[in-house]
Amino acid sequence: MNPPDQETSLEQRARRRIKDSHALGGDPGRLAQFYRGWASSYDLDVGRNGYWGPMIVAELAAAVQTAYLARHRAATAILDAGCGTGLVGAELESLGFRVIDGFDLSEDMVEKARQTRVYRHVQGAIDLNRLPSEYFNASYDITVCCGVFTLGHVGPDGLRDLARVTRPNGFVIASIRKSYAEATSFDGQVRHLQEQGVLIPAQCLRNGRYAADEDAHYWVFQVPEKESVPTDERP
Ligand SMILES: C[S@@+](CC[C@H](N)C(=O)[O-])C[C@H]1O[C@@H](n2cnc3c(N)ncnc32)[C@H](O)[C@@H]1O
Missing domain, CATH: 1.10.287 (Helix Hairpins)
Incomplete structure (x- = not known):
């Protein structure tokens, strides 16, 4: 050949x-x-094939940190949910973030992420839909999630747990593949989460470059000061 x-x-x-x-x-x-x-x-x-998601998610995290967070970038605690091999962590590190944790369902992907040496803690065999309780005490300043809200992976309800691991007034930043947004009526799900007091939509870059086969929407959410729905009443 x-x-x-x-x-x-x-x-x-x-x-x-x-x-x-x-x-x-x-x-x-x-x-x-x-x-x-x-x-x-x-x-x-x-x-x-070209994959711009990790760079855009990391740059949004950097912009949010500069615009809204009092804490210095190097001290801002970030969680990379569904970190995979660590592509987002590497971009975050190059932008000056130093307190980066990650988790993923796949032990094998996480082993690659570990080898990048940009994560403080990185854990495999963690399901975003069944997070262990220690994550809910962590109170990250920013939670990023790239390539996970995609067809065949995690449903929009995964945003609830991302909100729960992020501190009040902190931010959740996620890439949402366009085909996934359409298939899951994502905008409607966002309205529902907002009505329930789970997340406040702060920004959305629509139709941004993502991968060679498809664009994505990049959402930035803020976690409200106090969730209006008690934990035990959540679906
Ligand atoms: C397309 S990869 C994206 C990885 C990385 N964030 C990136 O942008 O390169 C999707 C990742 O989501 C992880 N994943 C899928 N379902 C998950 C779940 N329920 N909980 C945690 N991670 C999950 C997969 O193991 C995989 O590493």
């Missing part, structure tokens, strides 16, 4: 992987197994 042919077949394989990842039905077992097989080539595959 000559190099251009080889390049084309690698690009095709990468595109197929990305497409296959959208058909996992949100099942934690299937997701973990799928990412076990993808961890070693994930960075190359997404890079091959």
Whole structure:
């Protein structure tokens, strides 16, 4: 196989992987197994096709920190939810963040993230939909989530737990693939969460560059001072 042919077949394989990842039905077992097989080539595959999500999410976190947070950037506590191999952590670190924690469902993806050495703590086998209680005491200044609100992964309700791990007046920043936004009526879900006092939408960059196959919306939410719905009354 000559190099251009080889390049084309690698690009095709990468595109197929990305497409296959959208058909996992949100099942934690299937997701973990799928990412076990993808961890070693994930960075190359997404890079091959162009992946701007991590840079944009990190730059939004930097802008939010400068605009709204009293705490110095190097002391701002950030949680990278669904950190994967650590692409967002690397971007955050290059922008001056130093207190970066991460978690992911996939142990294998997290092992890659650990190797970047940009995370303070990074933990695998953590399901965003079933977070251990220690996360709810953590009170991060900013929680970022890139590439997770995507078809076959996590439903919009995952935003509730991102709000719970973030301190009052802190921020949640998430990329939302366009196809996912349409399939889940994401704007309606956001209105619902706002009505319930879970999150306040602060900004949205619509139709931003995300990956070669599709754009995304980038949402910035603020966590209200006091949630109006008591924990035990939440669905
Ligand atoms: C497309 S990758 C994005 C990884 C990284 N944030 C990035 O932008 O490169 C999606 C990640 O979400 C993780 N994931 C999927 N469902 C999850 C869940 N329920 N809880 C935690 N992580 C999950 C996967 O293991 C995978 O690492």
